[in-house]
Amino acid sequence: MKKIQGIEVAINTLKWAAKTVPAYREFLKKNNFQIKNIKTVDDFSAVPLMDKDNYIKAYPYLDLFPLGKVPSVISSSSGSSGTPFYWPRGREQEIAGGNLHEPIFRDIFKIGKKRTLVVNCFSAGTWIAGAFTTESCRHLAETKGYNISVIPPGIEKEDILSILKRLAPLFDVVVIAGYPPFLMDVVTEASSRDIPLKNMNIKFIFAGENFSEKWRQVICDIAFIEDIEHSVASVYGTADAAMLGHETPLSIFIRQKANKNKAFFKEFFGDLTFLPTLVQYQPDHIYFENINNEIVFTVKGGIPLVRYNIRDRGRIFSHTEIRAILKKYKYDKEIAHELKKWEMPFVSLHGRNDVSVTFYALNMFPENFKYGLEDTRISEYVTGKFVVSSKTTSDQKTQELHLSIELSPNIHKKTIPIAVIEKIIVERLRNSNTEYRKLHDTLGKKAIPKIKLLPYSDPVFILKKIKHSWIKKEI
Secondary structure: OOOOOOOOHHHHHHHHHHHOOOHHHHHHHOOOOOOOOOOOOOHHHOOEEEEEHHOOOOOOOHHHHHOOOOOOOOOOOOOOOOOEEEEEHHHHHHHHHHHHHHHHHHOOOOOOOOEEEEEEEEOOOOHHHHHHHHHHHHHHHOOOOOOEEOOOOOOOHHHHHHHHHOOHHHOOOEEEEEEEHHHHHHHHHHHOOOHHHOOOEEEEEOOOOOOOOOHHHHHHOOOOOOOHHEEEEEEEEOOOOOOOOOOOOOHHHHHHHHHHHHHHHHHHHHOOOOEEEEEEEEEOOOOOEEEEOEEEEOOOOOEEEEEEEEEEEEEOOOHHHHHHHHOOOOOOOOOHHHHHHHHOOEEEEOOOOOOOOOOOOEEEEEHHHHHHOOOOOOOEEEEEEEEEEEOOOOOOEEEEEEEEEOOOOOOOHHHHHHHHHHHHHHHHHHHHHHHHHHHHHHHHHOOOOOOEEOOOOOOHHHHOOOOOOEEOOOO
């Protein structure tokens, strides 16, 4: 039988959880499942699936922990799909976070012994990314001997700009970590203030948001980054289980090729209307499965999760599958070194049904609109931030699509007519979303977004917590 990477770790986590976690024992009993003879991947695939509704919210909080002991640190989920939940983690998860970050600093950024400053711009407070990133960097510095110092200004932009101006120039490498749209604001503002980004050897760690390859190129150009594949890494993480995977030079290469080759794109991502996040993961840390196009994972977290459906849509690839696809399109020799170096499985993330806007029964994701705002005919006039919502008219007869867009600094509404932006947005939506094209052909003007241009730093776009809300549910 073909060996599946990570299955042994998953089975061990299952048995450990069944032995030590009161809620999980009750969950298995309720589902009439016995774990005595679980030995193979087929056996494991029969284990009942869990999610927030049937497990996390269904049992007393204290029964979710091994031996009823709550780990030492607690973070809150962002609540993007409902009420926030309080996820704990212990020292074991903190150490795992440092170990998972190590390949980014060692093999991608290649910091070696260079004096490195990490400017942690993830939101602080109860959210996981800020504290977890700081602790991971401390682990690398204090336990692994890396020459890393971390400063956590959070989302205080003026503090970050002051750090970049006064502290960052003293270091050989400056790693800026944070939420992608916010970091775009930061480097754009830094550039406008003549802060010497060119001399800083900047690297980026992103998390919390998908972005296009064009967006990656733009932010790297502002930061004077030339070797993009070894200077940027997006992390796939959740409050539920902390860090799950990250980009590598190999995964970035695949996205770049998919962005230019439609057949290659379809081989990886099917009929998606946007380029999804693609990361690699450590199978000795987490075991991924794909069930009905949704991501399911098993991990020994603060709350042990066994076949947990996080409701992210996506696809899993083995390294062998990736190699075969690259060979089919004759890209394997071009990326041979990275193929050999990064022999880990992949997961592509296709978004979530609960963070899309529904318009005439059509699911439209933030990426569909980002594509239009990146068009060179309007990109210099807008920041790329927007809020989209669908609304039903007062007579309940018509559904409308509303799109509020943030203008760039010193740009006013009269600089570029709304009609021009409208035309480009519709054009790009038609090109990127087949279903929208059909809808537009049928409805005509009724399918055109009602656009509102808002000034730079309008309260709608100021990051207050952890993420910008691209979608506003129907009101």
